[in-house]
Amino acid sequence: MTSLTDTPFNIAGRHFSSRLLVGTGKYKDFTETGAAVEQSGAEIVTFAVRRTNLGQETDAPNLLDVISPKRYTLLPNTAGCYTAKDAVRTCRLARELLDGHNLVKLEVLGDDTTLYPNVVETLKAAETLLEDGFDVMVYTSDDPIVARELEAMGCCAIMPLGSLIGSGHGIQNPHNIRLIVEQSRVPVLVDAGIGTASDAAMAMELGCDGVLLNSAIAHARDPLRMANAMKLAVEAGRDAFLSGRMPRRQSADPSTPFADRING
Amino acid sequence: MSTSNESIHLTLNGKPHSLAADATAADLVEQLGLSGRRIAVEINEQIVPKSQLADTHLTSGDQIEVVHAIGGG
Numbered sequence: 001m002t003s004l005t006d007t008p009f010n011i012a013g014r015h016f017s018s019r020l021l022v023g024t025g026k027y028k029d030f031t032e033t034g035a036a037v038e039q040s041g042a043e044i045v046t047f048a049v050r051r052t053n054l055g056q057e058t059d060a061p062n063l064l065d066v067i068s069p070k071r072y073t074l075l076p077n078t079a080g081c082y083t084a085k086d087a088v089r090t091c092r093l094a095r096e097l098l099d100g101h102n103l104v105k106l107e108v109l110g111d112d113t114t115l116y117p118n119v120v121e122t123l124k125a126a127e128t129l130l131e132d133g134f135d136v137m138v139y140t141s142d143d144p145i146v147a148r149e150l151e152a153m154g155c156c157a158i159m160p161l162g163s164l165i166g167s168g169h170g171i172q173n174p175h176n177i178r179l180i181v182e183q184s185r186v187p188v189l190v191d192a193g194i195g196t197a198s199d200a201a202m203a204m205e206l207g208c209d210g211v212l213l214n215s216a217i218a219h220a221r222d223p224l225r226m227a228n229a230m231k232l233a234v235e236a237g238r239d240a241f242l243s244g245r246m247p248r249r250q251s252a253d254p255s256t257p258f259a260d261r262i263n264g
Numbered sequence: 265m266s267t268s269n270e271s272i273h274l275t276l277n278g279k280p281h282s283l284a285a286d287a288t289a290a291d292l293v294e295q296l297g298l299s300g301r302r303i304a305v306e307i308n309e310q311i312v313p314k315s316q317l318a319d320t321h322l323t324s325g326d327q328i329e330v331v332h333a334i335g336g337g
Contacts, residue, residue, distance in 0.1 A: 023337025033335060050335025051277040051329065052303055063333045064302050079336050084305035088307060093331050094312050114315055167337070214337030 006242065010207060011044070011187060012103055012135035013157040014073065018043045019204070020191065020234040021075065023214025024067060026224065034066040036217050039227035046075045046212070048106055049094050074098055075137065077105040081258035084108060084125035093127055105159070105212075106128065107139035115165040115192075119146045123153070130154045134172025139191050142176040144183060149219065151186055155189075158184055159212060162203065166215045168195030171202050181207040197226075197233035205245070274326040275285050285320060290318040296330065 004088040009016045022042040027033040037045055045067050066168040067074065076094030078087040091104045108125055117140050127135050130153060136159040138150050147158045160180055163169035170193060171177060181188050187209035194200050205213045211234055222227035271282045276292075283292060284289050293299055306329040312320050312321045322328070 024335035047333045048337055049304075050334045051332050052298065052332045053297075054277060054279075054330070062302055063335055076333075077336050089306070092311050093304045093306055093329070096313060097302060097331065097333060222301060237269075251321045255271075 019210040025214050026218035030061050030066040036223045036227045039224045041231045044075050045072045046077050048079050074208045075105050078107050082109055084121045087125040088128050103135045105137045117141050142173050144179040147180045157187045159189045161192040162190045165191030165192040168201035169193050170195050177206050197229040197257040199236035200230050200233040205240050207241050216224050272324040276328045285334040287322050
């Protein structure tokens with residue numbers, strides 16, 4: 001069998017084999033988190049930074065014991081930040097937490113109903129983080145002009161939403177995602193909104209370089225099986241994109257030749 | 265024994281917290297039972313690298329954040 005080649009998937013100068021990035025939120029426990037992440041084949045794994053619960057069991061398991069920084073490329077997020085200032089502080093804390101690792105997922109939210117990105121604050125935060133030496137993968141709206149600005153500033157990956165975070169509504173505006181893909185020279189990943197495997201495949205068929213998702217796996221009835229489905233969907237979507245789909249036609253075109261039929 | 269010089273009052277993860285007057289950030293981490301744990305410390309919105317915790321003296325009014333990793337997307 002011929003082995004199929006692909007262009008390398010690089011983020012900030014690092015090479016990755018898997019184009020699926022997964023989060024670690026919403027799982028029932030760390031055991032399930034670890035198993036789902038492993039099943040997904042993801043190499044880049046997101047997490048959040050929060051105040052340590054003081055005065056409680058200090059020997060309680062830590063997420064980073066399950067998702068080891070030695071095995072995975074950890075991607076701290078700035079979820080829950082509504083201002084550029086808080087997002088920058090969070091990234092600096094994360095960098096200290098990870099001994100200087102400087103790849104971050106920047107997200108600055110607009111409100112807690114939509115969790116829609118506040119692009120004004122996102123642009124401000126990106127500028128400060130880039131000056132401070134971070135590699136910034138940025139969660140943003142599916143506005144191609146904002147995406148272009150973020151790329152021009154130096155963000156290492158553009159991550160437009162497919163639909164609202166945690167909504168599972170899939171890709172609501174594939175045309176915008178395609179516009180962003182076509183104009184971008186850094187990787188484009190759909191981040192947010194993926195609900196099931198076909199959504200992830202669609203993102204890849206649109207030409208995205210990768211997909212970042214969390215709830216679609218964590219909130220599936222069987223997270224491990226969905227993790228596997230997402231892995232396959234991202235691979236399938238990528239191959240479908242690279243293979244160049246057939247043109248759509250207005251009328252039928254038989255796959256079986258009409259010639260030499262017995263009914264003359 | 266008990267003079268106001270012997271303890272300092274600071275804000276730790278948003279809550280009041282008292283410590284001996286000569287305490288360092290490393291002492292605080294130790295007192296919290298977090299030595300050797302994967303945490304990050306910020307004092308007055310400035311990161312304090314692990315290597316500097318023992319040399320960082322705390323003063324009354326300091327705003328301290330101690331954070332760790334949790335699940336997130």
